[in-house]
Amino acid sequence: MSGAGGDTIVDVDVVLVAQPPASPPFVWRQGLPGSDRGESIGGWLVITTESGLRGYAHCTRGVILKDLVERRLRAELVGADALAREWLWHRMWELDRIEEFPIYVLGLADIALWDIAAKRAELPLHRLLGSYRDALPAYASTTTFRDIPEYLDVADQCLELGYHAIKLHAWGDAKRDAELSQALRDHVGPDVDLMYDGSAGFDLHDSVYLGRALSEAGYRWYEEPMREFSITAYKRLAEQVDIPLLVAETSDGVHMNTADFIASGCAGAVRTGAHLKGGVTGALRIAHLAEAFNLRAEIHAGGPVNVQLAMSIPNTTYFESLVTQNPVVREASVDVDGFVRAGDAIGVGWEATWGGAGAPDQN
Numbered sequence: 001m002s003g004a005g006g007d008t009i010v011d012v013d014v015v016l017v018a019q020p021p022a023s024p025p026f027v028w029r030q031g032l033p034g035s036d037r038g039e040s041i042g043g044w045l046v047i048t049t050e051s052g053l054r055g056y057a058h059c060t061r062g063v064i065l066k067d068l069v070e071r072r073l074r075a076e077l078v079g080a081d082a083l084a085r086e087w088l089w090h091r092m093w094e095l096d097r098i099e100e101f102p103i104y105v106l107g108l109a110d111i112a113l114w115d116i117a118a119k120r121a122e123l124p125l126h127r128l129l130g131s132y133r134d135a136l137p138a139y140a141s142t143t144t145f146r147d148i149p150e151y152l153d154v155a156d157q158c159l160e161l162g163y164h165a166i167k168l169h170a171w172g173d174a175k176r177d178a179e180l181s182q183a184l185r186d187h188v189g190p191d192v193d194l195m196y197d198g199s200a201g202f203d204l205h206d207s208v209y210l211g212r213a214l215s216e217a218g219y220r221w222y223e224e225p226m227r228e229f230s231i232t233a234y235k236r237l238a239e240q241v242d243i244p245l246l247v248a249e250t251s252d253g254v255h256m257n258t259a260d261f262i263a264s265g266c267a268g269a270v271r272t273g274a275h276l277k278g279g280v281t282g283a284l285r286i287a288h289l290a291e292a293f294n295l296r297a298e299i300h301a302g303g304p305v306n307v308q309l310a311m312s313i314p315n316t317t318y319f320e321s322l323v324t325q326n327p328v329v330r331e332a333s334v335d336v337d338g339f340v341r342a343g344d345a346i347g348v349g350w351e352a353t354w355g356g357a358g359a360p361d362q363n
Contacts, residue, residue: 006081007120011048012074014066015360016041026143026324029172029201034143035324044360045069047112049082053119055112056350056360057279058303065105072099073109083120085113089281103252107279111305111348114280119347126311126342129284135339136310139165139195139318140328148180150326152187157328162338165193165220165318172201178213185217193318194218198225200250204233211241220317221246221269221298234266244268248286249300254278255285262293272316273300274309287313302333304349311342 019042027034043062047055059065072095080088089110096106118125140158145151155166168184170177181196188194196214198207207225214222222243226233228251238245248258249271261267271277272286277300287297287309296315299306302322310319319340321331333340345352351359 006083007049007051007053007116009047009077009080009082010050011046012069012077013046013048014062014069015044015046016062016066017044017360018042019060022324024325028144028169029199031172031201032199045108045112046360047077047082047109047116049116051120053082053116055082055114055116055119056348057108057111057115057305058350059104059108061102061104064102065108068099068101068105077109082113082116085110085117085281088113089278092278103250103276106254107274107277107282110279110281111274114305115348115350122346124342124345125280125305125308125348129280129308129312131311131342132314133311134342136316136319137164138321138331138334138338138340139163139167139193140323141167141197141320142169143322143324144169144171145326148183151180151184154323154326154328155184155188157326158323159188159192161328161330162334162336163321163330164338165195167195167197167223167320169197169199172199174202174206174210178210181210181214181219182217185219190218193220195221195223195246197223200224200227202226204236207237208240211237211243215241215243219243223271224249231260231264231266234261235264238266238268246271246298250276254282255289258286258289262289262295267293267295269296269298271300272297272309272313274305275301275303280305280309283309284313287315291315302331304333304345304353307333307340307343308348310340 019040022035025035041062043059043065045057118128121128140163202225211222223246245268247261247267251257254277258270270290272283274283277283290297321334
């Protein structure tokens with residue numbers, strides 16, 4: 001699809017880059033692997049247009065991305081109009097019917113195409129989307145730590161570093177996690193927003209037990225206690241706990257799946273974001289859908305493209321910032337006052353994060 005004023009895609013490539021392991025390594029709840037213990041291979045999707053513009057998107061699993069680009073995506077994208085994002089977004093869905101893309105791959109071309117569009121307009125992406133704000137408070141999203149005293153120590157450090165709220169990823173044991181949740185509330189007092197993320201570690205019985213404890217402790221939201229395959233299970237959970245459920249984080253289907261969660265009545269808020277929800281286009285669909293029901297669409301995970309979305313989506317509360325170690329190190333995207341800010345980088349702003357390491361060759 002092409003038309004007047006377009007910009008034809010002339011090349012699609014994947015640049016593989018070495019990704020050093022997290023140092024120090026971190027862990028998640030029982031049953032889940034933690035950070036990669038050795039070097040892994042990431043990938044940059046690079047889309048180049050006839051005018052010389054380049055759009056980028058990053059994937060932590062570069063070998064998988066490269067295979068899909070070489071077998072499917074390059075042939076689909078080369079020759080297409082880079083400004084026909086809606087058409088190409090639908091084409092990704094058609095290809096997904098055959099390939100069953102990993103959820104983190106579905107939106108990568110869309111991210112790169114929005115990067116191109118903003119560069120063509122010589123604007124930061126959030127300005128092209130339509131800015132709502134220029135800053136958003138960040139919350140500290142913990143990985144899993146050793147015991148309650150360490151969590152309380154980490155929480156103190158996070159608040160001292162300016163974070164406005166704290167979300168727990170705990171051990172995946174309903175009783176221990178409930179004890180931790182209450183201990184943290186007692187420690188920080190009633191005025192600090194607290195949230196809990198179960199990383200899909202429980203069945204319905206334990207989710208109800210833990211949800212009631214979180215409600216008693218005044219937590220803002222209860223996120224992904226169960227796998228999200230069964231919306232009926234979430235509906236049953238919502239009927240038995242008095243805490244908003246934050247739903248549709250890792251489920252396939254982008255806005256269509258989110259719509260079913262909302263229609264069921266279980267959604268206290270929904271997840272959105274570029275990385276697991278079909279890129280910028282999918283993330284915006286979810287945010288607008290949620291707004292139509294007076295629901296919030298909370299952005300999942302960090303990174304430059306989600307910073308741009310955070311500046312554009314009115315119905316979102318906080319920006320997620322991962323805390324992986326003790327002593328706590330505040331992420332570079334969060335300032336001393338605990339905010340992420342819009343910035344003035346053109347496009348998504350990938351180039352401002354490279355610093356010469358792990359960046360695709362631009363020659």
